[in-house]
Amino acid sequence: MSHAYLFCLYSILMYLTMRWHKDYKNWQAISIGAVAGLITLIRPTEILCILIPLLWNISSFTDVKNRVRSIGQRFPAYLLAILAFVAMGLPQIFYWKYATGQFLFYSYGEEGFDFLHAHIYHGLFGFKMVGLLIHLLCFLL
Numbered sequence: 040m041s042h043a044y045l046f047c048l049y050s051i052l053m054y055l056t057m058r059w060h061k062d063y064k065n066w067q068a069i070s071i072g073a074v075a076g077l078i079t080l081i082r083p084t085e086i087l088c089i090l091i092p093l094l095w096n097i098s099s100f101t102d103v104k105n106r107v108r109s110i111g112q113r114f115p116a117y118l119l120a121i122l123a124f125v126a127m128g129l130p131q132i133f134y135w136k137y138a139t140g141q142f143l144f145y146s147y148g149e150e151g152f153d154f155l156h157a158h159i160y161h162g163l164f165g166f167k168m169v170g171l172l173i174h175l176l177c178f179l180l
Contacts, residue, residue, distance in 0.1 A: 041081050048078045049088065056092045065116050072120030076127025089124070 052074045059067040071092050079086045097103055110117055135144040 045078060045081060045085065048074055048081070049091075052078065052088060052091055056095050059092060060095055063113060063116065065119055068113075068116040068120040069123045072123030073127055075120075076124040079124070080127055080131060092120075 052071065055067055055071045055074060058064075059071060075088050075092075078088045093106070097106060132142050136142050138144075
């Protein structure tokens, strides 16, 4: 399960973001990019984590304008963060190219829910998957 790792990395990301918005040091920008890259590598849907440093302490439209101005003033640091973010994903992309011949590879195969063959009975009562009702009975006893 990736939840513990993601919790730790999100904590680090928020800490680095707080420090970045106080000090504006290049190493903090690189660290933010690297941590956001690891988070995205662990679970690709977590790419939304990049919004944390971008939207930190924004509470009004004036704050948005100031942030856009800040990005323009500190563009080299933001570029370093972007490069660190991309660098975290490069080993995975190169491995996929080596192993499958494709730069992007969907490794989960055919996942989905088939409404015509839902296996509800096996999910609730089946011993092969130790069904939900079996767990409830064991819990109640």
